[in-house]
Amino acid sequence: MSRAIHVQATPDMIEAICRKHAYRISTVEPLDSGGSRVVMLDPRDAEAFRVLMKGKLIAGTVARSSSHIARQLPPSTRWR
Known part of the structure; x- marks a missing residue:
């Protein structure tokens, strides 16, 4: 089960x-x-939070801010 949850609430x-x-x-x-x-x-x-917030979960795809930091290696260090 994923640790990431999309929910209709403020941070x-x-x-x-x-x-x-x-x-x-x-x-x-x-x-x-x-x-x-x-x-x-x-x-x-994460599972307990999902149960607690079951009425406010967001299903489907969401639009993330372009300012989030993706955890990927820079292109210069990736395997070719």
């Missing part, structure tokens, strides 16, 4: 909920299409 709301329930967050980013993307450190935390 501040997500952080408060995660603090209250002791869910460990890797990152939270606002989405251009509305809502936020949260990545949990533990898949169990």
Whole structure:
């Protein structure tokens, strides 16, 4: 199961909920299409968060901000 979750809530709301329930967050980013993307450190935390937020989950594709940092190696260091 994925640790990334798209939810119809602000990053501040997500952080408060995660603090209250002791869910460990890797990152939270606002989405251009509305809502936020949260990545949990533990898949169990992600599943518990999904259950808690089941009425606010965003299904399908979302538009992420172009300012997010993709975790990819620079072209000069990739295998050819």
